[in-house]
Amino acid sequence: MxxxxxxxxxxxxxxxxxxxxxxxxxxxxxxxxxxxxxxxxxxxxxxxxxxxxxxxxxxxxxxxxxxxxxxxxxxxxxxxxxxxxxxxxxxxxxxxxxxxxxxxxxxxxxxxxxxxxxxxxxxxxxxxxxxxxxxxxxxxxxxxxxxxxxxxxxxxxxxxxxxxxxxxxxxxxxxxxxxxxxxxxxxxxxxxxxxxxxxxxxxxxxxxxxxxxxxxxxxxxxxxxxxxFDTAVEQARVAISCAHAEAQSADNGIGLVKLMGRDSGFIAAKATLASGDVNICLIPEEPFTLPSLMANIENRLVHRGHCVIVVAEGAGVDILKEFNSAKTDSSGNTSYGDIGMFLKSEITSYFKKTKLGITIKYIDPSYTIRSIKxxxxxxxxxxxxxxxxxxxxxxxxxxxxxxxxxxxxxxxxxxxxxxxxxxVDVKGHMWNTVKQMTWTMQPIGGKDEKSKEKEKEKDEGSELSSSSTCSSSSTPSSAATHPPTPL
Known part of the structure; x- marks a missing residue:
C-alpha cells in the first residue's frame, strides 16, 4: 500500500x-x-x-x-x-x-x-x-x-x-x-x-x-x-570527564578512554556528544590508519596542549591483526584484541620519537558500566x-x-x-555532529596522496603539513571548518 x-x-x-x-x-x-x-x-x-x-x-x-x-x-x-x-x-x-x-x-x-x-x-x-x-x-x-x-x-x-x-x-x-x-x-x-x-x-x-x-x-x-544504553552513556561521560581532567592537568596530556561497542559505536558517539570534552572519537564503522591518527593527536597537542580520545572496543580491528584472531566466544561473537592497550602502546612509542613529551592516562570503565544500577x-x-x-x-x-x-x-x-x-550511519546527522564538535577535521582515515595534491593546488600559499590530515586550512566534507575551542 x-x-x-x-x-x-x-x-x-x-x-x-x-x-x-x-x-x-x-x-x-x-x-x-x-x-x-x-x-x-x-x-x-x-x-x-x-x-x-x-x-x-x-x-x-x-x-x-x-x-x-x-x-x-x-x-x-x-x-x-x-x-x-x-x-x-x-x-x-x-x-x-x-x-x-x-x-x-x-x-x-x-x-x-x-x-x-x-x-x-x-x-x-x-x-x-x-x-x-x-x-x-x-x-x-x-x-x-x-x-x-x-x-x-x-x-x-x-x-x-x-x-x-x-x-x-x-x-x-x-x-x-x-x-x-x-x-x-x-x-x-x-x-x-x-x-x-x-x-x-x-x-x-x-x-x-x-x-x-x-x-x-x-x-x-x-x-x-x-x-x-542510557546508563552506559551516562557512565561513559563520567569516565571521559576524568580523562579530560587528567589530560588538562599535564603538559601534553592525553586521556584515552575505551568504551564498549564491539561492532557498533553508539556508546562512543553518544558519550562524545554528551561530554563535549572529546577531541577524537574512533568507532568500528569508520576505519582509520595509525599515521593519520598520530598526526591528528600531534596537531591537537601543538595547538591546545592536551587531547582526549574515545575509542570503541571494536574500532581499528583491521590494524590490530597481530592481536585479532578469528576466534569467537561461546555466544558466537568475534573476539577482538584490546584496541585500548594497543593504542596506548602505539601512541607512547610514536611520541618517544618526537620532541613532544607526553603523559598518557588510560581508562577502561567497561565492566564498571555494565554491572551498575x-x-x-x-x-x-x-x-x-x-x-x-x-x-x-x-x-x-x-x-x-x-x-x-x-x-x-x-x-x-x-x-x-x-x-x-x-x-552508526557515518553519513548521518549524529556522526556529522560528532565530527563537527571534535578536533578531527575530516575522516580519521585521511586522504590519499592524489587528494592531498589537489587540495594543495586549490590552497596555494597555505602551509599545510604533508604529514597531517587535520589542519585549519583543510576543507572537510562532513565537519566544521574550524576546530572548537575547548575549555
Missing part, C-alpha cells in the same frame, strides 16, 4: 532493503498461538487495537513515498487473552553479559504476570544453561522475592553464554509446564530464542516465546533503543518493556521481541532482527 494512490499520479514507493535484501510486509508479521477467548483479568484504561501499526519509515518526500505495508505491530494489552491466567506458568531467563536494568526487567515481568493472576512465575538460573537437562532447578518468583532487586546491579537469576540444543530446552519447558517464556538478552540470546520458537512450532506446542532486547551497545536491528530513564524504560512483554504474551504473541520504534513499543519478529546489526 503506497502513501499515495496511483490515481494521483504519484510515484510508487521505493523498495526498502537491508543487508539481507528487500523487505516485504510478510517480514513484519508476528506469530500468534491462536484465537483469544479469555477476557482480560488485568485492569487497563486503554487497549491496543490489533490492527494498529507503527511505520518502519517516517521520512518521505513527494518523489520518494514510503511503503506503509512495512510496519510493526504495537505491543500492549488486548481486550481478550489467549491464555487462561489461572492455568498459566511463566518462565524468565537472563542470558549473555551483564547490563544495567536486568533486575528491573525481571521485577517488571514478575509483577505484571502476577497482576494477571497467573499460576506461578519461575526464574531459570544462569541463562540457557538453566533450561538444559543438567541446569540448576528454577526458582519461584513472588512479590517478596523481587521487591527490592531493582536496587541491585547484575541479575539475581544469574547469566551465562553459550547455546543449548533447542530440543533439550523444550523438554525442560514441557517438564515444568511452562506456557510463556521471556528471554532477556542480546542478539545471541534472541537467536537462541528463535531456534527455541521454531522447535516449539515444530512440536505444535502452545508455548509463547517473547524476547526483551538487552544490549548496552544499542546495536539490535529495527529497535531504536535498548535498555541499559540503571539510570532513572533506563529504570522507567525497563518497567514499560516488562509490562508490554507480559501484555503481548498473554494474548498469544510469540516468536517476537518487544522493541521500541517511533516513540512506540512494538512487536518485532525474531527473524527480522537476525537480518543484520544496527550501526
Amino acid at each position: 503506497s502513501l499515495y494512490s496511483e490515481t494521483e499520479g504519484r510515484p510508487k514507493p521505493l523498495p526498502y532493503a537491508d543487508e539481507k535484501g528487500v523487505l516485504s510486509a510478510d517480514d513484519f508479521v508476528v506469530s500468534t498461538l491462536g484465537e483469544c477467548t479469555y477476557e482480560t483479568t488485568r485492569p487497563r484504561f486503554a487497549f491496543v487495537d490489533d490492527k494498529q501499526r507503527v511505520l518502519l519509515q517516517s521520512h518521505y518526500t513527494p518523489t520518494k513515498p514510503i511503503d506503509t505495508s512495512l510496519a510493526f505491530e504495537v505491543a500492549g494489552q488486548r481486550e481478550r487473552m489467549f491464555f487462561d491466567p489461572h492455568n498459566t506458568i511463566v518462565g524468565i531467563v537472563t542470558c549473555g553479559g551483564l547490563c544495567p536494568g536486568l533486575n528491573d526487567v525481571v521485577r517488571a515481568l514478575t509483577y505484571a504476570s502476577l497482576n494477571y493472576n497467573v499460576k506461578k512465575v519461575l526464574g531459570y538460573r544462569y541463562g540457557y544453561h538453566g533450561l538444559s537437562k543438567d541446569g540448576h532447578p528454577p526458582v519461584k518468583l513472588e512479590s517478596r522475592q523481587v521487591n527490592t532487586i531493582h536496587d541491585l546491579g547484575g541479575t539475581v537469576l544469574g547469566s551465562s553464554r553459550g547455546p543449548i540444543p533447542a530440543a533439550e530446552m523444550v523438554e525442560t519447558l514441557k517438564r515444568d509446564k511452562i506456557n510463556i517464556l521471556f528471554t532477556i538478552g542480546g542478539d545471541g540470546t534472541q537467536r537462541g530464542a528463535q531456534m527455541l520458537f521454531e522447535e516449539i512450532t515444530r512440536q505444535k506446542l502452545p508455548i509463547a516465546v517473547v524476547g526483551i532486547p538487552k544490549t548496552i551497545d544499542n546495536d539490535i536491528l529495527y529497535i531504536s533503543r535498548t535498555f541499559g 540503571p539510570t532513572s530513564a533506563d529504570a522507567a524504560f525497563c518497567e514499560e518493556l516488562g509490562n508490554k512483554a507480559v501484555d503481548s504474551a498473554m494474548c498469544g504473541k510469540t516468536g517476537c521481541i518487544v522493541g521500541y520504534w517511533g516513540e512506540s513499543f512494538t512487536l518485532v519478529p525474531m527473524k527480522l532482527i537476525a537480518r543484520g546489526r544496527k550501526k
Whole structure:
C-alpha cells in the first residue's frame, strides 16, 4: 500500500532493503498461538487495537513515498487473552553479559504476570544453561522475592553464554509446564530464542516465546533503543570527564578512554556528544590508519596542549591483526584484541620519537558500566518493556521481541532482527555532529596522496603539513571548518 494512490499520479514507493535484501510486509508479521477467548483479568484504561501499526519509515518526500505495508505491530494489552491466567506458568531467563536494568526487567515481568493472576512465575538460573537437562532447578518468583532487586546491579537469576540444543530446552519447558517464556538478552540470546520458537512450532506446542532486547551497545536491528544504553552513556561521560581532567592537568596530556561497542559505536558517539570534552572519537564503522591518527593527536597537542580520545572496543580491528584472531566466544561473537592497550602502546612509542613529551592516562570503565544500577530513564524504560512483554504474551504473541520504534513499543519478529546489526550511519546527522564538535577535521582515515595534491593546488600559499590530515586550512566534507575551542 503506497502513501499515495496511483490515481494521483504519484510515484510508487521505493523498495526498502537491508543487508539481507528487500523487505516485504510478510517480514513484519508476528506469530500468534491462536484465537483469544479469555477476557482480560488485568485492569487497563486503554487497549491496543490489533490492527494498529507503527511505520518502519517516517521520512518521505513527494518523489520518494514510503511503503506503509512495512510496519510493526504495537505491543500492549488486548481486550481478550489467549491464555487462561489461572492455568498459566511463566518462565524468565537472563542470558549473555551483564547490563544495567536486568533486575528491573525481571521485577517488571514478575509483577505484571502476577497482576494477571497467573499460576506461578519461575526464574531459570544462569541463562540457557538453566533450561538444559543438567541446569540448576528454577526458582519461584513472588512479590517478596523481587521487591527490592531493582536496587541491585547484575541479575539475581544469574547469566551465562553459550547455546543449548533447542530440543533439550523444550523438554525442560514441557517438564515444568511452562506456557510463556521471556528471554532477556542480546542478539545471541534472541537467536537462541528463535531456534527455541521454531522447535516449539515444530512440536505444535502452545508455548509463547517473547524476547526483551538487552544490549548496552544499542546495536539490535529495527529497535531504536535498548535498555541499559542510557546508563552506559551516562557512565561513559563520567569516565571521559576524568580523562579530560587528567589530560588538562599535564603538559601534553592525553586521556584515552575505551568504551564498549564491539561492532557498533553508539556508546562512543553518544558519550562524545554528551561530554563535549572529546577531541577524537574512533568507532568500528569508520576505519582509520595509525599515521593519520598520530598526526591528528600531534596537531591537537601543538595547538591546545592536551587531547582526549574515545575509542570503541571494536574500532581499528583491521590494524590490530597481530592481536585479532578469528576466534569467537561461546555466544558466537568475534573476539577482538584490546584496541585500548594497543593504542596506548602505539601512541607512547610514536611520541618517544618526537620532541613532544607526553603523559598518557588510560581508562577502561567497561565492566564498571555494565554491572551498575540503571539510570532513572533506563529504570522507567525497563518497567514499560516488562509490562508490554507480559501484555503481548498473554494474548498469544510469540516468536517476537518487544522493541521500541517511533516513540512506540512494538512487536518485532525474531527473524527480522537476525537480518543484520544496527550501526552508526557515518553519513548521518549524529556522526556529522560528532565530527563537527571534535578536533578531527575530516575522516580519521585521511586522504590519499592524489587528494592531498589537489587540495594543495586549490590552497596555494597555505602551509599545510604533508604529514597531517587535520589542519585549519583543510576543507572537510562532513565537519566544521574550524576546530572548537575547548575549555
